Amino acid sequence: MEFETVTEGLEFPEGPIAMADGSVILVEIKRQTLSRVLPDGTVEVIAHLGGGPNGAAIGPDGAVYVCNNGGFNWMLVDGIVAPHGTPGDYTSGSIQRVDLATGEFTTLYDSCDGRPLRGPNDIVFDRDGGFYFTDLGKTDGEKHDVGHLYYATADGKTIRRVREGMITPNGVGISPDQKSVIVAESHTSRVYVFEITGPGQVEQLVDRWGMRRNVLGPLPGYQSLDSLAIEADGKVCVATLINGGITVFDPETRGTEHIAFPDPIVTNICFGGEDMRDAWITASGTGKLFKCRWPRPGLKLNYNG
Numbered sequence: 001m002e003f004e005t006v007t008e009g010l011e012f013p014e015g016p017i018a019m020a021d022g023s024v025i026l027v028e029i030k031r032q033t034l035s036r037v038l039p040d041g042t043v044e045v046i047a048h049l050g051g052g053p054n055g056a057a058i059g060p061d062g063a064v065y066v067c068n069n070g071g072f073n074w075m076l077v078d079g080i081v082a083p084h085g086t087p088g089d090y091t092s093g094s095i096q097r098v099d100l101a102t103g104e105f106t107t108l109y110d111s112c113d114g115r116p117l118r119g120p121n122d123i124v125f126d127r128d129g130g131f132y133f134t135d136l137g138k139t140d141g142e143k144h145d146v147g148h149l150y151y152a153t154a155d156g157k158t159i160r161r162v163r164e165g166m167i168t169p170n171g172v173g174i175s176p177d178q179k180s181v182i183v184a185e186s187h188t189s190r191v192y193v194f195e196i197t198g199p200g201q202v203e204q205l206v207d208r209w210g211m212r213r214n215v216l217g218p219l220p221g222y223q224s225l226d227s228l229a230i231e232a233d234g235k236v237c238v239a240t241l242i243n244g245g246i247t248v249f250d251p252e253t254r255g256t257e258h259i260a261f262p263d264p265i266v267t268n269i270c271f272g273g274e275d276m277r278d279a280w281i282t283a284s285g286t287g288k289l290f291k292c293r294w295p296r297p298g299l300k301l302n303y304n305g
Helices: none
Strands: 003-007 013-018 024-028 033-037 043-048 053-058 064-068 073-077 080-084 094-098 105-109 120-125 130-135 147-153 159-166 169-174 180-185 190-198 224-230 236-241 245-249 256-260 266-272 278-283 288-293
Touching: 013 053, 013 064, 013 266, 013 278, 013 288, 024 053, 033 053, 053 130, 064 130, 094 120, 120 224, 130 169, 147 169, 147 180, 159 180, 159 190, 169 236, 180 224, 180 236, 190 224, 236 266, 245 266
Parallel strands: 053 120, 120 169, 169 224, 224 266
Antiparallel strands: 003 288, 013 024, 024 033, 033 043, 053 064, 064 094, 064 120, 073 080, 094 105, 120 130, 130 147, 147 159, 169 180, 180 190, 224 236, 236 245, 245 256, 266 278, 278 288
């Protein structure tokens, strides 16, 4: 696939949001910022958020809501920047709200039912104005937290755990018909499709025989999944680690298509433009933002910039 490099020198970009003015808002996890990339490649810092800003989304009020994983340690291997472990100053993860006009931010949530959020990762708003987000967990090199899927309201008043005990849940999206929430697990390279039964409520995924239903994948060999975006026809585009690129999962055929990009740590994709076929891809290991024309239109989110 042909693509252009919009900008480089980013410090582990993630969470891209295509804006109506042609700019892309994204986080720089290592830099600890919410930033804006202009069409000419210029980068402007909107807010210094601290910790590890990760997934991001426009909310119903026009603000940006950020999953902050609390921070990572960092390493450089063969010119590729990669996160690992938990830094000594880590306290918890959080959900932050950023005012785009002023750069001011507040922390909406840092716990649920008295349990601290560990590593919030990705976020998507439903049409009711609430949002689902994943918590990947943290690791200390000896043990790794189990992960969870959460649902919360944008007013900072209500948060609840929707699914417990997932294995590194990462990307999250909502299907075109708004009837399913879709979650990618990093380490298992599986994609789960949960039927939504009410705002922040999903069906049980395991039938009476203990068999898991509505699961796509896993991918063969040594590959991991990161964040995702949905196409207008329901295909699920998941950023793929190690085998760097975007893997497209087709829920109808249960097949996959891999579109390669030159970075082993491709972390996210977003869609925009008048026909929703402009795609921006975060190449985090090399600190670049790519742009290309996608073969099919992406799904318009419930709230856009």
